[in-house]
Amino acid sequence: MPVLAKIRALSNETRFEIIKLVRDRELEAGAVARRFKMTRPAVSQHLGVLREAGLLRERRAGSKRLYIARAEAFDELLEFIEGYWSPRLRRLKAAAEAIDRSKVKK
């Protein structure tokens, strides 16, 4: 599942809030829906988008469906940003050290 799909899924305010709700506890679909002003089917679709992007894990218990954030997804996001950013940090650090060396030579 590509990283961009995860970012896209998080880019909607409702979904962004849902993710906060299910960070460290399972919550049933209805309980999630009750937190928002919009209709329950609308929230259900948002849950579908988050699940499709791999950000949510769905578990069925009787007629209920329980949702919770998927650890792997957030690790992947973290690694992506670190991977994107750290090469630049290394480059800046190397540049700073090169400047230091030239100052010492003077």
Add this chain to the structure above:
Amino acid sequence: MPVLAKIRALSNETRFEIIKLVRDRELEAGAVARRFKMTRPAVSQHLGVLREAGLLRERRAGSKRLYIARAEAFDELLEFIEGYWSPRLRRLKAAAEAIDRSKVKK
């Protein structure tokens, strides 16, 4: 500048690619535009969205405009995800240790 605005800005494929282009070097607007199939004004608008969200720094040099990724923005993104995720990790770790202790007692 809120984190959600940054995520929204990154959620578009073109903008996602632009950010990669200007990670560790300044690039003029035209050079960025030439990399994409769409018209130059369209890319200019994308640059505007990224700048507005705080992901890009704009510098004027004569009639040219140079863009490069803003370090602070990505640090903020990194901190946000870490801040969102680490409490859960702590909780899971504590739970695992509690189980270990109960096993030892047995």
Add this chain to the structure above:
DNA sequence: TCCTGTTGTTAGTTTTTTCTAACGTAAAGC
């Protein structure tokens, strides 16, 4: 079996985003 509670799915509308085409601005070179 019939009814209720819990949920997803689909059709269709509204809203938002993305794009192009045309125009405006400002610096640089002649």
Add this chain to the structure above:
DNA sequence: GCTTTACGTTAGAAAAAACTAACAACAGGA
């Protein structure tokens, strides 16, 4: 001053996303 180069901005069309209303599925009792 005139022209060219390098851009941004605006208006409006096209495409995508988000929503509601109506319907379908399915488990769990009475």
